[in-house]
Amino acid sequence: MDRTQVINFGPGPSALPDSVLEESAKALLNFQGTGIGISEISHRSKEFGAVVKRLEQLIRTQLDVPPTHHILFIQGGGTQQFSSFVLNMLARYRLLHPNIPDEEHVMDYVVTGSWSKKAAEEARRLGGAHVNIVVDAREHSSDGKSFTGIPPHEAFKFSADPALIYYCENETVHGVQFAQEDRTPSSFPFHLLARDAPGGGAIPPLVADYSSSFMSRKIPRLADHAVIFAGAQKNIGPSGVTIVIVREDCLVDVDAAAKMGAAPVPKMLAYKTYSDSGSLYNTPPTFAIYVAMLVLERMENVGGLKVVEETNRRKQEKLYGVLKESEGKNLIRFNVKDGSRSWMNVVFRGKDEELEKQFLASGEAQGFKSMKGHRSVGGIRVSIYNAITEEQVDKLVSFIKEFNEKIAA
Ligand SMILES: Cc1ncc(COP(=O)(O)O)c(C=O)c1O
Known part of the structure:
Protein backbone atom coordinates (compact mmCIF):
# COMPACT_ATOMS: atom_id res chain seq x y z
CA MET A 1 0.00 0.00 0.00
CA ASP A 2 1.25 3.48 -0.77
CA ARG A 3 1.60 6.16 1.92
CA THR A 4 -0.79 8.43 0.01
CA GLN A 5 -3.60 5.88 0.40
CA VAL A 6 -3.38 5.85 4.17
CA ILE A 7 -4.31 8.16 7.03
CA ASN A 8 -2.62 7.04 10.23
CA PHE A 9 -4.86 7.79 13.21
CA GLY A 10 -2.58 5.83 15.55
CA PRO A 11 -2.10 6.90 19.18
CA GLY A 12 1.70 6.88 19.05
CA PRO A 13 4.14 6.53 17.52
CA SER A 14 2.04 8.46 15.09
CA ALA A 15 1.96 10.31 11.80
CA LEU A 16 4.72 12.76 10.88
CA PRO A 17 4.58 15.34 8.07
CA ASP A 18 5.75 14.01 4.68
CA SER A 19 8.03 16.99 4.08
CA VAL A 20 9.85 16.31 7.36
CA LEU A 21 10.26 12.63 6.58
CA GLU A 22 11.63 13.45 3.13
CA GLU A 23 14.16 15.88 4.56
CA SER A 24 15.13 13.41 7.32
CA ALA A 25 15.62 10.67 4.75
CA LYS A 26 18.05 12.90 2.85
CA ALA A 27 19.83 13.82 6.09
CA LEU A 28 20.30 10.14 6.91
CA LEU A 29 22.62 10.02 3.92
CA ASN A 30 24.14 13.47 4.05
CA PHE A 31 23.49 15.89 6.90
CA GLN A 32 23.85 19.57 5.97
CA GLY A 33 26.46 18.86 3.30
CA THR A 34 28.89 17.26 5.74
CA GLY A 35 28.96 14.04 3.71
CA ILE A 36 28.02 12.23 6.92
CA GLY A 37 24.50 11.07 7.85
CA ILE A 38 22.63 12.55 10.81
CA SER A 39 22.73 9.18 12.61
CA GLU A 40 26.46 8.88 11.97
CA ILE A 41 27.69 12.30 12.98
CA SER A 42 29.23 12.92 16.41
CA HIS A 43 26.90 14.35 19.01
CA ARG A 44 29.86 16.56 19.94
CA SER A 45 30.14 18.05 16.45
CA ASN A 301 6.90 28.27 9.19
CA VAL A 302 3.13 27.66 9.15
CA GLY A 303 2.57 30.27 11.85
CA GLY A 304 3.62 28.59 15.10
CA LEU A 305 1.59 27.31 18.01
CA LYS A 306 -1.21 29.84 17.59
CA VAL A 307 -2.06 28.61 14.11
CA VAL A 308 -1.60 24.94 15.04
CA GLU A 309 -3.87 25.41 18.05
CA GLU A 310 -6.61 26.98 15.92
CA THR A 311 -6.32 24.14 13.40
CA ASN A 312 -6.50 21.57 16.19
CA ARG A 313 -9.53 23.36 17.64
CA ARG A 314 -11.36 23.12 14.31
CA LYS A 315 -10.30 19.50 13.75
CA GLN A 316 -11.76 18.29 17.03
CA GLU A 317 -14.89 20.46 16.68
CA LYS A 318 -15.60 18.89 13.30
CA LEU A 319 -14.98 15.35 14.50
CA TYR A 320 -16.95 15.67 17.74
CA GLY A 321 -19.65 17.49 15.73
CA VAL A 322 -20.32 14.55 13.42
CA LEU A 323 -20.01 12.09 16.30
CA LYS A 324 -22.67 14.01 18.20
CA GLU A 325 -24.92 13.47 15.18
CA SER A 326 -24.11 9.75 15.39
CA GLU A 327 -24.90 9.84 19.10
CA GLY A 328 -28.23 11.53 18.31
CA LYS A 329 -29.04 8.60 16.02
CA ASN A 330 -28.10 6.15 18.78
CA LEU A 331 -25.26 4.74 16.72
CA ILE A 332 -22.49 5.60 19.14
CA ARG A 333 -22.03 6.77 22.70
CA PHE A 334 -19.22 8.79 24.20
CA ASN A 335 -17.14 7.33 27.02
CA VAL A 336 -16.10 10.78 28.22
CA LYS A 337 -18.39 13.55 29.40
CA ASP A 338 -18.60 16.80 27.46
CA GLY A 339 -16.02 19.34 28.64
CA SER A 340 -13.39 16.67 29.44
CA ARG A 341 -13.09 15.25 25.93
CA SER A 342 -9.60 15.18 24.48
CA TRP A 343 -8.65 17.25 21.46
CA MET A 344 -6.04 14.64 20.54
CA ASN A 345 -7.58 11.23 21.30
CA VAL A 346 -11.25 10.98 20.37
CA VAL A 347 -12.68 7.93 22.14
CA PHE A 348 -16.17 6.45 21.70
CA ARG A 349 -18.13 3.20 21.61
CA GLY A 350 -20.40 1.91 18.88
CA LYS A 351 -23.95 1.04 19.93
CA ASP A 352 -22.79 -2.61 19.90
CA GLU A 353 -19.68 -4.58 19.04
CA GLU A 354 -20.99 -5.50 15.63
CA LEU A 355 -21.28 -1.84 14.65
CA GLU A 356 -17.78 -1.15 15.96
CA LYS A 357 -16.39 -3.97 13.85
CA GLN A 358 -18.23 -2.68 10.79
CA PHE A 359 -16.98 0.86 11.42
CA LEU A 360 -13.36 -0.24 11.78
CA ALA A 361 -13.50 -2.54 8.75
CA SER A 362 -15.14 0.11 6.51
CA GLY A 363 -12.61 2.69 7.76
CA GLU A 364 -9.73 0.33 7.07
CA ALA A 365 -11.01 -0.14 3.52
CA GLN A 366 -10.72 3.63 3.08
CA GLY A 367 -7.15 3.57 4.39
CA PHE A 368 -8.00 4.87 7.90
CA LYS A 369 -5.51 3.04 10.10
CA SER A 370 -5.20 2.31 13.83
CA MET A 371 -8.62 3.47 15.00
CA LYS A 372 -9.22 0.52 17.33
CA GLY A 373 -9.59 1.58 20.96
CA HIS A 374 -7.02 0.57 23.56
CA ARG A 375 -7.57 -3.03 24.70
CA SER A 376 -8.42 -1.85 28.23
CA VAL A 377 -11.24 0.39 26.99
CA GLY A 378 -12.39 -1.20 23.73
CA GLY A 379 -14.41 0.69 21.14
CA ILE A 380 -12.82 3.26 18.89
CA ARG A 381 -10.08 5.81 19.39
CA VAL A 382 -9.13 8.28 16.69
CA SER A 383 -5.91 10.17 17.40
CA ILE A 384 -5.71 13.48 15.58
CA TYR A 385 -2.28 14.76 16.52
CA ASN A 386 -0.67 17.79 14.87
CA ALA A 387 0.46 15.96 11.72
CA ILE A 388 -3.13 14.96 10.88
CA THR A 389 -4.34 17.74 8.61
CA GLU A 390 -7.74 19.38 8.65
CA GLU A 391 -8.39 17.91 5.19
CA GLN A 392 -7.73 14.44 6.56
CA VAL A 393 -10.21 15.06 9.38
CA ASP A 394 -12.70 16.29 6.74
CA LYS A 395 -12.29 12.95 4.95
CA LEU A 396 -13.01 11.08 8.14
CA VAL A 397 -16.03 13.26 8.85
CA SER A 398 -17.47 12.56 5.37
CA PHE A 399 -16.85 8.86 5.90
CA ILE A 400 -18.72 8.91 9.23
CA LYS A 401 -21.66 10.75 7.62
CA GLU A 402 -21.86 8.17 4.84
CA PHE A 403 -21.46 5.34 7.31
CA ASN A 404 -24.36 6.67 9.38
CA GLU A 405 -26.55 6.89 6.26
CA LYS A 406 -25.65 3.37 5.21
CA ILE A 407 -26.54 2.00 8.65
CA ALA A 408 -29.83 3.92 8.68
CA ALA A 409 -30.78 2.65 5.17
C1 LIG B 1 0.07 10.38 28.62
C2 LIG B 1 1.19 9.42 28.50
N1 LIG B 1 2.13 9.38 29.47
C3 LIG B 1 3.17 8.53 29.40
C4 LIG B 1 3.30 7.68 28.34
C5 LIG B 1 4.47 6.73 28.31
O1 LIG B 1 5.34 7.16 27.36
P1 LIG B 1 6.57 6.28 26.85
O2 LIG B 1 6.00 5.16 26.06
O3 LIG B 1 7.34 7.28 26.05
O4 LIG B 1 7.31 5.81 28.05
C6 LIG B 1 2.37 7.68 27.29
C7 LIG B 1 2.51 6.78 26.13
O5 LIG B 1 1.67 6.64 25.31
C8 LIG B 1 1.29 8.58 27.38
O6 LIG B 1 0.36 8.62 26.43
Whole structure:
Protein backbone atom coordinates (compact mmCIF):
# COMPACT_ATOMS: atom_id res chain seq x y z
CA MET A 1 0.00 0.00 0.00
CA ASP A 2 1.25 3.48 -0.77
CA ARG A 3 1.60 6.16 1.92
CA THR A 4 -0.79 8.43 0.01
CA GLN A 5 -3.60 5.88 0.40
CA VAL A 6 -3.38 5.85 4.17
CA ILE A 7 -4.31 8.16 7.03
CA ASN A 8 -2.62 7.04 10.23
CA PHE A 9 -4.86 7.79 13.21
CA GLY A 10 -2.58 5.83 15.55
CA PRO A 11 -2.10 6.90 19.18
CA GLY A 12 1.70 6.88 19.05
CA PRO A 13 4.14 6.53 17.52
CA SER A 14 2.04 8.46 15.09
CA ALA A 15 1.96 10.31 11.80
CA LEU A 16 4.72 12.76 10.88
CA PRO A 17 4.58 15.34 8.07
CA ASP A 18 5.75 14.01 4.68
CA SER A 19 8.03 16.99 4.08
CA VAL A 20 9.85 16.31 7.36
CA LEU A 21 10.26 12.63 6.58
CA GLU A 22 11.63 13.45 3.13
CA GLU A 23 14.16 15.88 4.56
CA SER A 24 15.13 13.41 7.32
CA ALA A 25 15.62 10.67 4.75
CA LYS A 26 18.05 12.90 2.85
CA ALA A 27 19.83 13.82 6.09
CA LEU A 28 20.30 10.14 6.91
CA LEU A 29 22.62 10.02 3.92
CA ASN A 30 24.14 13.47 4.05
CA PHE A 31 23.49 15.89 6.90
CA GLN A 32 23.85 19.57 5.97
CA GLY A 33 26.46 18.86 3.30
CA THR A 34 28.89 17.26 5.74
CA GLY A 35 28.96 14.04 3.71
CA ILE A 36 28.02 12.23 6.92
CA GLY A 37 24.50 11.07 7.85
CA ILE A 38 22.63 12.55 10.81
CA SER A 39 22.73 9.18 12.61
CA GLU A 40 26.46 8.88 11.97
CA ILE A 41 27.69 12.30 12.98
CA SER A 42 29.23 12.92 16.41
CA HIS A 43 26.90 14.35 19.01
CA ARG A 44 29.86 16.56 19.94
CA SER A 45 30.14 18.05 16.45
CA LYS A 46 29.32 21.73 16.04
CA GLU A 47 26.61 20.82 13.52
CA PHE A 48 24.76 18.58 15.96
CA GLY A 49 25.29 21.04 18.80
CA ALA A 50 23.46 23.61 16.67
CA VAL A 51 20.53 21.20 16.22
CA VAL A 52 20.10 20.81 19.99
CA LYS A 53 20.22 24.58 20.49
CA ARG A 54 17.76 25.18 17.67
CA LEU A 55 15.28 22.63 19.02
CA GLU A 56 15.48 24.24 22.42
CA GLN A 57 14.93 27.69 20.95
CA LEU A 58 11.94 26.52 18.88
CA ILE A 59 10.25 25.06 21.95
CA ARG A 60 11.08 28.09 24.08
CA THR A 61 9.73 30.67 21.66
CA GLN A 62 6.64 28.79 20.54
CA LEU A 63 5.56 27.76 24.03
CA ASP A 64 6.76 30.95 25.64
CA VAL A 65 8.96 29.13 28.17
CA PRO A 66 10.38 31.70 30.61
CA PRO A 67 14.14 31.94 31.39
CA THR A 68 13.42 30.42 34.83
CA HIS A 69 12.87 27.08 33.10
CA HIS A 70 15.44 24.80 31.43
CA ILE A 71 14.57 22.57 28.49
CA LEU A 72 16.17 19.13 28.65
CA PHE A 73 16.29 16.25 26.17
CA ILE A 74 16.25 12.86 27.83
CA GLN A 75 15.88 9.23 26.70
CA GLY A 76 13.62 6.73 28.46
CA GLY A 77 10.21 8.09 27.51
CA GLY A 78 7.38 9.33 29.65
CA THR A 79 7.60 6.14 31.68
CA GLN A 80 11.11 6.91 32.87
CA GLN A 81 9.90 10.34 33.92
CA PHE A 82 7.41 8.65 36.28
CA SER A 83 10.51 7.60 38.26
CA SER A 84 12.76 10.59 37.57
CA PHE A 85 10.54 13.38 38.77
CA VAL A 86 9.75 11.47 41.97
CA LEU A 87 13.43 11.02 42.82
CA ASN A 88 14.37 14.59 41.90
CA MET A 89 11.46 16.16 43.79
CA LEU A 90 12.04 13.99 46.87
CA ALA A 91 15.71 15.02 46.83
CA ARG A 92 14.63 18.66 46.60
CA TYR A 93 12.23 18.21 49.51
CA ARG A 94 14.96 16.60 51.61
CA LEU A 95 17.29 19.56 50.95
CA LEU A 96 14.57 22.03 51.87
CA HIS A 97 13.34 20.13 54.93
CA PRO A 98 16.29 18.27 56.47
CA ASN A 99 14.42 17.51 59.67
CA ILE A 100 11.17 16.09 58.33
CA PRO A 101 11.48 12.28 58.35
CA ASP A 102 10.90 10.39 55.07
CA GLU A 103 7.68 8.78 56.28
CA GLU A 104 6.15 12.23 56.63
CA HIS A 105 6.96 13.23 53.04
CA VAL A 106 3.86 13.30 50.83
CA MET A 107 3.42 13.24 47.05
CA ASP A 108 0.07 14.28 45.59
CA TYR A 109 -1.32 12.41 42.56
CA VAL A 110 -4.36 13.40 40.52
CA VAL A 111 -5.65 10.22 38.85
CA THR A 112 -7.79 10.76 35.76
CA GLY A 113 -6.87 7.76 33.58
CA SER A 114 -4.53 4.84 33.10
CA TRP A 115 -1.34 6.90 32.69
CA SER A 116 -1.75 8.87 35.89
CA LYS A 117 -2.72 5.62 37.64
CA LYS A 118 0.53 4.09 36.41
CA ALA A 119 2.53 7.12 37.54
CA ALA A 120 1.03 6.87 41.04
CA GLU A 121 1.88 3.15 41.16
CA GLU A 122 5.52 3.93 40.36
CA ALA A 123 5.61 6.57 43.10
CA ARG A 124 4.33 3.98 45.58
CA ARG A 125 6.86 1.44 44.32
CA LEU A 126 9.75 3.83 44.85
CA GLY A 127 8.57 4.26 48.41
CA GLY A 128 10.05 6.67 50.88
CA ALA A 129 7.04 8.95 50.91
CA HIS A 130 3.31 8.66 51.26
CA VAL A 131 1.29 8.88 48.03
CA ASN A 132 -1.85 10.92 48.50
CA ILE A 133 -4.45 10.40 45.77
CA VAL A 134 -5.79 13.95 45.44
CA VAL A 135 -8.75 12.60 43.53
CA ASP A 136 -9.53 9.36 41.68
CA ALA A 137 -11.79 10.22 38.78
CA ARG A 138 -13.35 6.74 38.79
CA GLU A 139 -15.07 7.51 42.05
CA HIS A 140 -16.89 10.34 40.30
CA SER A 141 -18.10 8.33 37.29
CA SER A 142 -21.62 7.00 36.98
CA ASP A 143 -20.55 3.36 37.40
CA GLY A 144 -17.93 4.16 40.03
CA LYS A 145 -15.14 2.38 38.14
CA SER A 146 -14.49 4.10 34.80
CA PHE A 147 -12.39 7.07 33.77
CA THR A 148 -15.00 9.28 32.14
CA GLY A 149 -13.92 12.84 32.86
CA ILE A 150 -12.28 15.42 35.08
CA PRO A 151 -13.89 15.39 38.54
CA PRO A 152 -15.41 18.57 40.02
CA HIS A 153 -12.93 20.94 41.64
CA GLU A 154 -14.40 20.44 45.10
CA ALA A 155 -13.36 16.76 44.93
CA PHE A 156 -9.63 17.62 44.74
CA LYS A 157 -7.99 17.15 48.15
CA PHE A 158 -4.45 18.49 48.01
CA SER A 159 -2.00 17.96 50.88
CA ALA A 160 -0.69 20.90 52.88
CA ASP A 161 2.96 20.69 51.79
CA PRO A 162 3.56 17.91 49.25
CA ALA A 163 6.96 17.23 47.67
CA LEU A 164 5.14 17.29 44.32
CA ILE A 165 1.71 17.44 42.73
CA TYR A 166 1.37 15.30 39.61
CA TYR A 167 -1.32 15.29 36.92
CA CYS A 168 -1.61 14.00 33.37
CA GLU A 169 -2.95 16.76 31.13
CA ASN A 170 -4.23 14.40 28.42
CA GLU A 171 -5.02 10.76 29.12
CA THR A 172 -4.18 9.10 25.81
CA VAL A 173 -5.99 5.80 26.46
CA HIS A 174 -9.23 7.15 27.93
CA GLY A 175 -9.42 10.36 25.91
CA VAL A 176 -9.81 12.56 28.99
CA GLN A 177 -8.21 16.01 28.95
CA PHE A 178 -8.22 18.99 31.28
CA ALA A 179 -10.00 22.03 29.84
CA GLN A 180 -7.66 24.81 28.82
CA GLU A 181 -9.57 27.78 30.21
CA ASP A 182 -8.70 28.60 33.80
CA ARG A 183 -11.44 28.09 36.40
CA THR A 184 -13.82 26.29 34.07
CA PRO A 185 -15.35 23.09 35.48
CA SER A 186 -12.90 20.63 33.83
CA SER A 187 -9.77 22.77 34.13
CA PHE A 188 -6.93 21.90 36.47
CA PRO A 189 -7.81 23.69 39.73
CA PHE A 190 -4.73 25.90 39.92
CA HIS A 191 -6.74 28.34 42.01
CA LEU A 192 -6.91 25.80 44.86
CA LEU A 193 -3.12 25.72 45.19
CA ALA A 194 -1.32 27.82 47.74
CA ARG A 195 -0.55 31.00 45.81
CA ASP A 196 -4.14 31.67 44.84
CA ALA A 197 -5.55 30.37 48.08
CA PRO A 198 -6.26 32.71 50.99
CA GLY A 199 -2.95 33.52 52.68
CA GLY A 200 -0.93 33.02 49.50
CA GLY A 201 2.34 31.08 49.59
CA ALA A 202 4.31 29.22 46.96
CA ILE A 203 2.74 26.56 44.75
CA PRO A 204 4.22 23.13 45.57
CA PRO A 205 6.20 21.58 42.69
CA LEU A 206 3.63 20.94 40.00
CA VAL A 207 4.52 18.12 37.59
CA ALA A 208 2.53 17.66 34.40
CA ASP A 209 2.59 14.83 31.88
CA TYR A 210 2.00 16.41 28.46
CA SER A 211 3.08 13.33 26.48
CA SER A 212 0.08 13.32 24.17
CA SER A 213 -0.80 17.00 23.97
CA PHE A 214 2.57 18.76 23.86
CA MET A 215 2.71 21.52 21.24
CA SER A 216 -0.94 21.01 20.29
CA ARG A 217 -2.10 24.10 22.16
CA LYS A 218 -0.89 26.61 24.73
CA ILE A 219 0.01 25.21 28.16
CA PRO A 220 -2.01 26.99 30.84
CA ARG A 221 0.07 28.43 33.69
CA LEU A 222 3.29 27.01 32.24
CA ALA A 223 5.49 29.21 34.44
CA ASP A 224 3.84 27.84 37.60
CA HIS A 225 5.01 24.31 36.80
CA ALA A 226 8.12 22.70 38.27
CA VAL A 227 8.30 19.98 35.60
CA ILE A 228 6.52 19.44 32.29
CA PHE A 229 7.44 16.40 30.23
CA ALA A 230 6.45 14.81 26.93
CA GLY A 231 7.72 11.96 24.81
CA ALA A 232 8.18 13.20 21.25
CA GLN A 233 6.37 10.35 19.53
CA LYS A 234 2.87 11.83 19.34
CA ASN A 235 3.12 15.41 18.15
CA ILE A 236 6.69 16.26 17.43
CA GLY A 237 8.85 13.39 16.27
CA PRO A 238 9.92 9.76 16.44
CA SER A 239 10.21 7.94 19.76
CA GLY A 240 13.53 8.21 21.54
CA VAL A 241 13.58 11.71 22.96
CA THR A 242 11.55 13.12 25.82
CA ILE A 243 11.29 16.85 26.30
CA VAL A 244 11.49 17.85 29.95
CA ILE A 245 10.97 21.45 31.01
CA VAL A 246 12.29 22.00 34.52
CA ARG A 247 12.18 25.10 36.70
CA GLU A 248 15.60 26.18 37.94
CA ASP A 249 14.95 25.51 41.63
CA CYS A 250 14.13 21.88 40.78
CA LEU A 251 17.55 21.17 39.26
CA VAL A 252 18.82 19.96 42.60
CA ASP A 253 22.07 18.43 43.75
CA VAL A 254 20.83 14.88 44.31
CA ASP A 255 24.15 13.78 45.82
CA ALA A 256 23.93 16.48 48.49
CA ALA A 257 20.39 15.28 49.22
CA ALA A 258 21.60 11.66 49.44
CA LYS A 259 24.18 12.70 52.04
CA MET A 260 21.25 14.02 54.06
CA GLY A 261 19.38 10.72 53.82
CA ALA A 262 17.46 10.96 50.55
CA ALA A 263 17.49 7.96 48.18
CA PRO A 264 20.53 7.96 45.86
CA VAL A 265 19.53 9.00 42.35
CA PRO A 266 21.14 7.37 39.29
CA LYS A 267 23.17 9.97 37.43
CA MET A 268 21.05 9.56 34.29
CA LEU A 269 17.82 10.23 36.19
CA ALA A 270 19.05 13.46 37.81
CA TYR A 271 17.79 16.54 35.94
CA LYS A 272 20.91 18.46 36.90
CA THR A 273 23.05 16.03 34.88
CA TYR A 274 21.25 17.24 31.76
CA SER A 275 21.08 20.94 32.61
CA ASP A 276 24.80 21.02 33.47
CA SER A 277 25.75 19.42 30.15
CA GLY A 278 23.26 20.98 27.71
CA SER A 279 21.62 17.51 27.45
CA LEU A 280 24.92 16.12 26.15
CA TYR A 281 26.24 14.28 29.21
CA ASN A 282 26.19 11.06 27.19
CA THR A 283 25.15 10.20 23.64
CA PRO A 284 21.63 11.55 23.12
CA PRO A 285 19.05 10.17 20.64
CA THR A 286 20.50 12.21 17.80
CA PHE A 287 18.07 11.24 15.03
CA ALA A 288 14.96 11.81 17.15
CA ILE A 289 16.26 15.22 18.24
CA TYR A 290 16.95 16.16 14.63
CA VAL A 291 13.49 15.14 13.38
CA ALA A 292 11.82 16.97 16.28
CA MET A 293 13.73 20.08 15.25
CA LEU A 294 12.46 19.75 11.67
CA VAL A 295 8.88 19.26 12.85
CA LEU A 296 9.03 22.39 14.97
CA GLU A 297 10.73 24.42 12.24
CA ARG A 298 7.92 23.44 9.95
CA MET A 299 5.45 24.41 12.65
CA GLU A 300 7.08 27.82 12.95
CA ASN A 301 6.90 28.27 9.19
CA VAL A 302 3.13 27.66 9.15
CA GLY A 303 2.57 30.27 11.85
CA GLY A 304 3.62 28.59 15.10
CA LEU A 305 1.59 27.31 18.01
CA LYS A 306 -1.21 29.84 17.59
CA VAL A 307 -2.06 28.61 14.11
CA VAL A 308 -1.60 24.94 15.04
CA GLU A 309 -3.87 25.41 18.05
CA GLU A 310 -6.61 26.98 15.92
CA THR A 311 -6.32 24.14 13.40
CA ASN A 312 -6.50 21.57 16.19
CA ARG A 313 -9.53 23.36 17.64
CA ARG A 314 -11.36 23.12 14.31
CA LYS A 315 -10.30 19.50 13.75
CA GLN A 316 -11.76 18.29 17.03
CA GLU A 317 -14.89 20.46 16.68
CA LYS A 318 -15.60 18.89 13.30
CA LEU A 319 -14.98 15.35 14.50
CA TYR A 320 -16.95 15.67 17.74
CA GLY A 321 -19.65 17.49 15.73
CA VAL A 322 -20.32 14.55 13.42
CA LEU A 323 -20.01 12.09 16.30
CA LYS A 324 -22.67 14.01 18.20
CA GLU A 325 -24.92 13.47 15.18
CA SER A 326 -24.11 9.75 15.39
CA GLU A 327 -24.90 9.84 19.10
CA GLY A 328 -28.23 11.53 18.31
CA LYS A 329 -29.04 8.60 16.02
CA ASN A 330 -28.10 6.15 18.78
CA LEU A 331 -25.26 4.74 16.72
CA ILE A 332 -22.49 5.60 19.14
CA ARG A 333 -22.03 6.77 22.70
CA PHE A 334 -19.22 8.79 24.20
CA ASN A 335 -17.14 7.33 27.02
CA VAL A 336 -16.10 10.78 28.22
CA LYS A 337 -18.39 13.55 29.40
CA ASP A 338 -18.60 16.80 27.46
CA GLY A 339 -16.02 19.34 28.64
CA SER A 340 -13.39 16.67 29.44
CA ARG A 341 -13.09 15.25 25.93
CA SER A 342 -9.60 15.18 24.48
CA TRP A 343 -8.65 17.25 21.46
CA MET A 344 -6.04 14.64 20.54
CA ASN A 345 -7.58 11.23 21.30
CA VAL A 346 -11.25 10.98 20.37
CA VAL A 347 -12.68 7.93 22.14
CA PHE A 348 -16.17 6.45 21.70
CA ARG A 349 -18.13 3.20 21.61
CA GLY A 350 -20.40 1.91 18.88
CA LYS A 351 -23.95 1.04 19.93
CA ASP A 352 -22.79 -2.61 19.90
CA GLU A 353 -19.68 -4.58 19.04
CA GLU A 354 -20.99 -5.50 15.63
CA LEU A 355 -21.28 -1.84 14.65
CA GLU A 356 -17.78 -1.15 15.96
CA LYS A 357 -16.39 -3.97 13.85
CA GLN A 358 -18.23 -2.68 10.79
CA PHE A 359 -16.98 0.86 11.42
CA LEU A 360 -13.36 -0.24 11.78
CA ALA A 361 -13.50 -2.54 8.75
CA SER A 362 -15.14 0.11 6.51
CA GLY A 363 -12.61 2.69 7.76
CA GLU A 364 -9.73 0.33 7.07
CA ALA A 365 -11.01 -0.14 3.52
CA GLN A 366 -10.72 3.63 3.08
CA GLY A 367 -7.15 3.57 4.39
CA PHE A 368 -8.00 4.87 7.90
CA LYS A 369 -5.51 3.04 10.10
CA SER A 370 -5.20 2.31 13.83
CA MET A 371 -8.62 3.47 15.00
CA LYS A 372 -9.22 0.52 17.33
CA GLY A 373 -9.59 1.58 20.96
CA HIS A 374 -7.02 0.57 23.56
CA ARG A 375 -7.57 -3.03 24.70
CA SER A 376 -8.42 -1.85 28.23
CA VAL A 377 -11.24 0.39 26.99
CA GLY A 378 -12.39 -1.20 23.73
CA GLY A 379 -14.41 0.69 21.14
CA ILE A 380 -12.82 3.26 18.89
CA ARG A 381 -10.08 5.81 19.39
CA VAL A 382 -9.13 8.28 16.69
CA SER A 383 -5.91 10.17 17.40
CA ILE A 384 -5.71 13.48 15.58
CA TYR A 385 -2.28 14.76 16.52
CA ASN A 386 -0.67 17.79 14.87
CA ALA A 387 0.46 15.96 11.72
CA ILE A 388 -3.13 14.96 10.88
CA THR A 389 -4.34 17.74 8.61
CA GLU A 390 -7.74 19.38 8.65
CA GLU A 391 -8.39 17.91 5.19
CA GLN A 392 -7.73 14.44 6.56
CA VAL A 393 -10.21 15.06 9.38
CA ASP A 394 -12.70 16.29 6.74
CA LYS A 395 -12.29 12.95 4.95
CA LEU A 396 -13.01 11.08 8.14
CA VAL A 397 -16.03 13.26 8.85
CA SER A 398 -17.47 12.56 5.37
CA PHE A 399 -16.85 8.86 5.90
CA ILE A 400 -18.72 8.91 9.23
CA LYS A 401 -21.66 10.75 7.62
CA GLU A 402 -21.86 8.17 4.84
CA PHE A 403 -21.46 5.34 7.31
CA ASN A 404 -24.36 6.67 9.38
CA GLU A 405 -26.55 6.89 6.26
CA LYS A 406 -25.65 3.37 5.21
CA ILE A 407 -26.54 2.00 8.65
CA ALA A 408 -29.83 3.92 8.68
CA ALA A 409 -30.78 2.65 5.17
C1 LIG B 1 0.07 10.38 28.62
C2 LIG B 1 1.19 9.42 28.50
N1 LIG B 1 2.13 9.38 29.47
C3 LIG B 1 3.17 8.53 29.40
C4 LIG B 1 3.30 7.68 28.34
C5 LIG B 1 4.47 6.73 28.31
O1 LIG B 1 5.34 7.16 27.36
P1 LIG B 1 6.57 6.28 26.85
O2 LIG B 1 6.00 5.16 26.06
O3 LIG B 1 7.34 7.28 26.05
O4 LIG B 1 7.31 5.81 28.05
C6 LIG B 1 2.37 7.68 27.29
C7 LIG B 1 2.51 6.78 26.13
O5 LIG B 1 1.67 6.64 25.31
C8 LIG B 1 1.29 8.58 27.38
O6 LIG B 1 0.36 8.62 26.43
